[in-house]
């Protein structure tokens with residue numbers, strides 16, 4: 676069962692979700708527990724990251740006891756490559772916060788042993804106590820993270836091949852389609868479904884059809900976001916344009 680929450684605009688959505696994250700961090704830190712966040716890239720979470728930075732700067736929200744696991748990374752891009760998700764996260768979030776470097780986890784796009792690296796990534800999530808709150812965007816193929824169709828409900832962190840539609844959609848960041856990698860490392864659907872809470876964000880008319888499919892179609896590997904219907908605590912945060920086809 677997916678809950679929907681309609682927001683008047685991106686900034687209102689960012690404020691509401693940032694407040695939920697801040698509350699979670701505060702509640703857990705009162706009982707001496709770290710907060711484990713699953714983080715996403717893409718253009719959609721940017722207003723939220725801006726709001727988390729503001730809460731840190733202006734309201735003294737501390738990320739010292741936050742542990743993060745990013746969903747995915749492009750294969751072949753190292754941490755200093757400007758389009759790597761590692762660079763994206765550093766630039767748009769981490770360097771503005773007080774989060775310890777050792778608490779940040781992002782798959783390594785340059786790993787020489789993807790199978791071992793992915794198994795270690797799963798083990799690290801488990802060792803941290805599991806993900807308390809997972810943020811997601813959604814791709815127009817129905818991907819979450821980089822779980823392109825077909826992705827089974829029991830898929831784990833692994834190497835995947837990117838859909839051509841995804842490469843085209845993401846080429847805006849690269850300037851040139853030829854520069855977009857063909858592969859990636861991504862948390863699996865099962866990894867995502869194990870998070871205790873899932874908050875998916877989608878804005879704009881271009882996402883309306885895939886949001887409808889994710890919520891209404893029978894769950895199947897052909898549209899991986901449909902697996903979220905099986906999560907006990909998943910909310911889709913939408914603006915009116917993204918909710919248009921519901």
Ligand code: GLP
Nearest residue numbers: 716717718719812813814820821
């Ligand atoms: C990328 C990421 C996804 C993200 C999706 C949507 O492919 N791997 O995690 O949800 O793009 O991107 P955007 O938010 O830019 O629409």
